Amino acid sequence: MSDFTVDTSRPVLVTGATGYLAGWIVKQLLEAGVTVHATVRDPSNHAKVGHLIEMGTKLPGELTLFKADLLEPNSFDAAMAGCGIVFHTASPYILSVADPQRDLVDPALKGTRNVLESVNRTDTVTRVVLTSSCAAIYGDTGDCADAPGGILTEEIWNTTSSIDHIPYSYSKTVAERAAWEMANAQDRWRLVVMNPAGIYGPSVGGPIPTSESFNLVRQIAGGDFKSGAPHLETGKVDVRDVAEAHLRGAYLPDAEGRHILAEKAGTIIDMGAAISAAYPDAHVPRRTMPKWLVWLIGPMVNKALTRKTVSRTIGHSWRADNSKAQKSLGLTFSDSDKGLVEMYEQMRDAGVFTK
Template sequence: MKIDTKSPVMITGATGYVAGWIVKGLLDAGLTVHAPVRDPDNSEKLQHLTNLAANSAGEIKFFKADLLDEGSYDEAMQGCAVVFHTASPFTINVKDAQKELIDPAVNGTRNVLTQARKTDSVKRIVLTSSCAAIYTDASDCAKAPNGTLTEDIWNTTSSLDYQPYSYSKTLAEKEAWKIADAQSQ
């Protein structure tokens, strides 16, 4: 799909590693990037993105939003033709996997995709996932036909107690597919 360079694009998780590279590519291509973040006034955390914009043909605009706040992506998404959803919590040392990983990953995906469906300008959604959604350990790999991991393979070994980050990525991607399958767009 060719991106209309006159329309802004929105990217969740813009301060993250993968999203940062996507932002750089979009800015270098001269696009306006809408970056919803928890605290748009935290100039220290956003400095690397501000620097990318200053050294590119594009522009970046920050908006206040939170994965768990339904409707908080409305303003950032207005006018955007494409939405990149990369945001997902990542931490290894968790006290409450449900609260720290699962809820933000699944509900955040649901909130972003629901808002995209309500926003007339959005024509395309790009969701980044992870290899964690298809395998956690060798037993998942052993189940793959001919040892080849494909989009038909799902992580079956992670749980709230074992590799909860992988579990959160699996559940979030499954939620995205469920939402996509329920739409006629």
């Protein structure tokens, strides 16, 4: 990160600091000597915040924990006081939920509005870096075929997801749209958005945080797909690259707009092969399950895998243009498969996988 300057004169706020990606953002900020205000649900829950406190003790920067709730108005005012930059990472990443409105849309949308309303009340804030997702660009992989040239770009918005069809992607879309609406209604602070694909790599807070990325790796290497894996292709990116992109988006003077963060695409079989190359005894899938079979049994295995989702997702290619992140942010992408293997190693060492 020597090609840009990190301003340590003002503190910064990181929301949802116990999250998988947020942990790496906090770590990189503290390593750079920044004073970090980190919001969490319960600062007294050592099992959740212990790793953050340890980083604050050992690294050059300073860390202060604040209690905040995405659904509570004014909840972020105290943590944001005096901050120059806000990193808003807090948002649920869960694919199968009982109530999509309550569990996904409300925290994502109302949470974003509550954070940005605090920004509007805090005159020291000059920039907000929002963790959105490629899910706000496309809803299912079939959308890639409908994109110009079959390639996703930052100009494209997800128009196919809804509260009933891939509600996670819908939650990320409406939250980012709301952020742009609020940003464009004022001229004091600038919004910079990160749109990562599937994020992989080790965690700073333990081997099994609440992230769907870890759930997928657990399924891939834990034998869940022993009879075959669906041909599901998605983008992949290393978690440390995504964290660095957030810092670059915060401190590069000309950073603006949306940024697709994806190193390459791969299927479940490809991910299993990367793990198996390093650990031949891993119980990874070797065969692709026919689409008709996924269509037939998918909804019985996972209610999020509806027949519409299978039809629009399984068997389609995923392509995206990551050139803006490389050119505008100066980001060099790491090998996402290497991060994936490190993630597997961390989970393996923790006893997540049993024969």
